[in-house]
Amino acid sequence: MDKLIIEGGRRLSGTIRVSGSKNAALPILFAAILCDGPASLGNVPDLRDISTTLNLLETLGCQIQKADGRCSMECRNLHSEAPYELVRTMRASVLCLGPLLARTGRARVALPGGCAIGARPVDQHLKGLERLGASFHIDEGYIVGKCKKLTGTRVAFDMPTVGGTENLLMAASMASGETVIENAAREPEVVDLANFLIACGANIEGHGESVIHIQGRESLHGCAYDIMPDRIEAGTFMVAAGITRGELLLENCPHDELKAVIAKLAEMGMEIGRLEDGRTRVKCDGRLDCVDIKTQPYPGFPTDMQAQIMALMCLSRGAAVVEESIFENRFMHVQELLRMGANIRVSGRTAMVKGVRRLSGAPVMASDLRASASLVLAGLAAHGITDISRIYHLDRGYESIEKKLNAVGAAISRQSE
Numbered sequence: 408m409d410k411l412i413i414e415g416g417r418r419l420s421g422t423i424r425v426s427g428s429k430n431a432a433l434p435i436l437f438a439a440i441l442c443d444g445p446a447s448l449g450n451v452p453d454l455r456d457i458s459t460t461l462n463l464l465e466t467l468g469c470q471i472q473k474a475d476g477r478c479s480m481e482c483r484n485l486h487s488e489a490p491y492e493l494v495r496t497m498r499a500s501v502l503c504l505g506p507l508l509a510r511t512g513r514a515r516v517a518l519p520g521g522c523a524i525g526a527r528p529v530d531q532h533l534k535g536l537e538r539l540g541a542s543f544h545i546d547e548g549y550i551v552g553k554c555k556k557l558t559g560t561r562v563a564f565d566m567p568t569v570g571g572t573e574n575l576l577m578a579a580s581m582a583s584g585e586t587v588i589e590n591a592a593r594e595p596e597v598v599d600l601a602n603f604l605i606a607c608g609a610n611i612e613g614h615g616e617s618v619i620h621i622q623g624r625e626s627l628h629g630c631a632y633d634i635m636p637d638r639i640e641a642g643t644f645m646v647a648a649g650i651t652r653g654e655l656l657l658e659n660c661p662h663d664e665l666k667a668v669i670a671k672l673a674e675m676g677m678e679i680g681r682l683e684d685g686r687t688r689v690k691c692d693g694r695l696d697c698v699d700i701k702t703q704p705y706p707g708f709p710t711d712m713q714a715q716i717m718a719l720m721c722l723s724r725g726a727a728v729v730e731e732s733i734f735e736n737r738f739m740h741v742q743e744l745l746r747m748g749a750n751i752r753v754s755g756r757t758a759m760v761k762g763v764r765r766l767s768g769a770p771v772m773a774s775d776l777r778a779s780a781s782l783v784l785a786g787l788a789a790h791g792i793t794d795i796s797r798i799y800h801l802d803r804g805y806e807s808i809e810k811k812l813n814a815v816g817a818a819i820s821r822q823s824e
């Protein structure tokens with residue numbers, strides 16, 4: 408297992424290019440199962456979760472070729488078992504359920520276990536797909552699903568679930584008749600998936616809103632499509648500029664999809680603006696103030712940025728409340744930040760953060776993807792050396808983060824533990 412060694416206290420300055428979105432690429436890769444022709448994807452980030460997904464797709468019988476930055480896939484002779492050893496490493500594997508049922512009428516997908524941030528059930532996915540005519544039972548830890556033909560109908564989610572909306576979008580695209588998804592997730596990654604499906608011939612309206620209409624198609628063809636930039640990676644680099652009191656220019660930054668994050672960072676005292684050439688300039692040259700945060704479904708403040716902005720607040724003036732309303736256990740970074748001298752008190756889903764003058768480098772342990780990003784950010788600003796172990800969590804969602812940060816003035820080295 409690898410670890411990162413960070414020498415803190417260095418101001419970041421320079422230009423960083425934002426990679427393709429992990430959370431848009433994953434559902435789009437699974438959606439290629441629906442296509443009866445080749446799909447060619449651009450701007451696919453080079454991440455552990457992406458290689459896990461490509462392995463799973465090959466296990467399902469897809470042919471995959473990667474050349475000059477594009478990923479081409481053809482899914483002809485599919486079989487329908489997604490094995491536990493792959494699914495347990497990546498919960499998003501459950502996104503193959505909808506496409507497999509739509510394309511083959513059957514699916515056998517390992518039940519994803521829980522993960523560090525919460526139980527993360529898939530009951531909404533199954534309930535929605537049952538509404539379309541699928542039936543499921545659990546056998547030896549696997550979700551076994553089958554359907555004669557999926558038939559469009561009205562599906563109302565109990566809560567706006569990103570994965571549930573994505574599974575239903577994919578299944579409904581090839582169901583007979585119209586499906587209406589109510590209380591749909593509005594995240595930009597859901598919109599990117601819908602745009603990919605439309606490029607493959609699907610008939611979808613209302614994506615990005617809470618009610619989505621899908622007219623099913625007999626079949627979908629392949630297409631060439633470029634994945635949207637990663638708004639959470641971009642937001643993480645914005646915090647990196649703030650926590651080191653530096654200045655960064657972000658290329659390919661999805662500025663419009665980060666409005667809630669930019670508003671909060673500006674409220675704290677950061678300067679964030681879009682340049683004529685389309686790059687986003689992020690600057691912080693003074694003290695910042697703590698601000699209250701409550702994570703919400705899009706377009707609210709994203710839960711995937713909660714750990715990162717908490718690290719920034721540890722070194723800001725005053726005190727503020729961070730409320731995590733999406734997941735039940737998404738404060739795993741707190742114990743590690745406390746080891747670095749932060750002042751944070753957790754009660755249930757709420758954390759009270761009081762700014763301190765300085766953080767000290769320390770040996771800390773990554774626990775999940777965004778918690779590890781939070782520790783990297785704290786390490787950039789801490790006095791002394793921060794040693795972050797188990798950074799395989801980080802590699803799941805950030806493309807060579809130490810290379811990108813070292814190119815703008817950080818001092819991070821990767822060592823094997």
Ligand code: EPZ
Nearest residue numbers: 430499527528529530531532568569570571711733734776
């Ligand atoms: C997606 O997870 C993202 N992952 C997560 O990003 C992100 O945090 C989350 O959406 C919320 O924005 C990918 O896109 C691969 P949900 P997902 O279904 O789809 C409950 C990261 O760091 N729920 O929107 O699993 C669930 O427990 C990852 O990149 C049910 O109860 O999230 C949670 O409380 C972490 N039953 C809430 O809904 C269900 O069937 C939102 O979950 C489904 C969800």
